[in-house]
Amino acid sequence: MSDPSLEDRWLDVFNTAHSDPAVVGTLACPSCGEHALRLVYVVHVQEPHKAMFMFWCDSCLNGLMPNTVVVPPGGIRIEPGEEDDVPDYTLVQD
Template identity: 25%
Template sequence: MINSKFKQWLQLAAIVKETYPNVPKFKCPSCSSGNINFEYIGDAIRRKGYFLIWCNECLEGILISRIEIPEKATVIPFGATPDQTSHIPNYTKVLP
């Protein structure tokens, strides 16, 4: 059985993908804060990579690998420098 909190995070990830670049504000499934952030990391040409979404308040979120990156999304490249990823916290991954 899938963790209900993980499922809610997956739903937020789907909203981001469907609405990018006009992503609506939404609340954290873990703490109800509106301070959610996300990044796509991968290959900007092939539009493949992974997706990070987290809450800046409770520092929980998920990572989804092997995702198609939306055409207009900004992509941090694989092997990015620490300067390119320093804003991504070491958050706790909610598990399925």
């Protein structure tokens, strides 16, 4: 069986982080191995339970393409406009 792709490894780590946002800081980056992952949810007032997530590594500046999900309890919520503080990271794609 072949090894999972880099994007698949990122998706696995995202699923872990999304399921339990408290563990984000303990997870190793699939790209560089550092423990510098960040996960935030951009929440709009009219839809407080759904948000666009942004998931990246502060060390190597790689991450997943933002997408819409349900915000889990304990997820870091930011308002539109605050995502300007998110670095311009490189999208991991196969």
